[in-house]
Amino acid sequence: MKQIAVIGAGTMGIGIAHIMAQFGLKVSLIDLNEKILTESKKIISINIDRQIRKGTINEKQKKNILSNIIFTKEFNESVKNVELVVEAVPENFKLKKKLIKDLDLICKSDVIISSNTSSLSISNLAHKTRYSDRIIGMHFMNPVPVMPLVEIVVGNRTSEKTIDSIKTLTKKINKSPLLVKDSPGFVSNRILLPMINEAIETLSQGVADVYSIDQIMKLGMGHPMGPLRLADLIGLDVCLSVLKVLENGFGEKKYSPNQLLIKMVEEGNLGYKTKRGFYGYDKDAKNPYPIKFAT
Numbered sequence: 665m666k667q668i669a670v671i672g673a674g675t676m677g678i679g680i681a682h683i684m685a686q687f688g689l690k691v692s693l694i695d696l697n698e699k700i701l702t703e704s705k706k707i708i709s710i711n712i713d714r715q716i717r718k719g720t721i722n723e724k725q726k727k728n729i730l731s732n733i734i735f736t737k738e739f740n741e742s743v744k745n746v747e748l749v750v751e752a753v754p755e756n757f758k759l760k761k762k763l764i765k766d767l768d769l770i771c772k773s774d775v776i777i778s779s780n781t782s783s784l785s786i787s788n789l790a791h792k793t794r795y796s797d798r799i800i801g802m803h804f805m806n807p808v809p810v811m812p813l814v815e816i817v818v819g820n821r822t823s824e825k826t827i828d829s830i831k832t833l834t835k836k837i838n839k840s841p842l843l844v845k846d847s848p849g850f851v852s853n854r855i856l857l858p859m860i861n862e863a864i865e866t867l868s869q870g871v872a873d874v875y876s877i878d879q880i881m882k883l884g885m886g887h888p889m890g891p892l893r894l895a896d897l898i899g900l901d902v903c904l905s906v907l908k909v910l911e912n913g914f915g916e917k918k919y920s921p922n923q924l925l926i927k928m929v930e931e932g933n934l935g936y937k938t939k940r941g942f943y944g945y946d947k948d949a950k951n952p953y954p955i956k957f958a959t
């Protein structure tokens with residue numbers, strides 16, 4: 665694969681475009697407006713500088729990575745000749761379904777369309793498309809340039825050829841592909857999100873404050889980051905969507921999203937991306953401070 669399109673220049677799309685470009689793929693990163701695209705270019709540049717400081721890449725590679733990415737609003741022209749599309753638009757079934765239907769009509773007949781969905785059914789997204797054997801889940805982890813896993817979600821019509829191509833590509837970008845069946849939340853979020861939800865419930869009941877909950881899980885369980893900080897990083901809207909998919913998919917109350925999470929999303933406090941969630945973040949997010957919640 666040489667030519668790919670990434671749709672959605674948000675938290676995940678930015679990271680996916682970055683890592684694909686780092687390993688020599690030509691990427692069109694597509695979003696709805698110029699402002700988001702300008703911002704995404706800045707963020708990728710800052711993230712590359714972090715890699716340079718760590719010594720994992722050099723200045724010359726920075727130039728190459730940036731020159732491998734086209735930041736564009738143009739949808740049809742950018743997707744029509746690519747070999748792979750990775751969609752990373754918000755976690756909303758109707759939005760993703762429409763996008764995949766459009767791609768199915770515009771793209772080449774041998775394109776692979778992958779979704780970075782955190783929880784939605786790949787088989788349902790692929791249902792009634794012409795190329796459903798070439799639709800697959802590529803669930804990258806956040807932050808993409810750092811995290812080594814891609815959870816590969818196999819839909820009920822995904823072909824072996826598609827699986828092989830995506831496994832090869834995942835290894836090429838220096839990540840580990842692990843195959844899972846198409847089931848709500850797959851493996852990663854089916855296990856992670858109930859833990860985050862429980863941390864929020866613990867906070868709501870006043871058992872401990874934000875700082876203590878996160879420190880307990882870090883110092884006591886060896887987690888690199890506490891569950892509330894992780895929720896902020898993922899995005900509280902994304903956490904809420906995944907919990908709803910788990911609740912509806914399994915029909916079990918144990919997955920019901922906590923009321924505090926719902927309230928925070930309604931208030932637009934979505935975590936790191938809005939600079940306020942369980943923590944507040946200054947402009948460059950260097951010194952997050954825990955928020956005090958009334959219980």
Ligand SMILES: NC(=O)c1ccc[n+]([C@@H]2O[C@H](COP(=O)([O-])OP(=O)(O)OC[C@H]3O[C@@H](n4cnc5c(N)ncnc54)[C@H](O)[C@@H]3O)[C@@H](O)[C@H]2O)c1
Nearest residue numbers: 672673674675676695696752753754755780781782806898
């Ligand atoms: N945030 C995480 O930690 C995380 C981790 C793994 C997977 N995911 C999944 O990745 C996907 C994206 O999540 P995110 O956190 O990056 O979302 P985000 O809200 O940060 O970004 C989504 C971007 O998509 C753009 N967009 C919306 N509709 C579009 C369209 N029709 N065409 C082009 N662009 C469009 C938006 O303008 C926005 O920039 C979701 O499915 C989410 O569940 C998220």
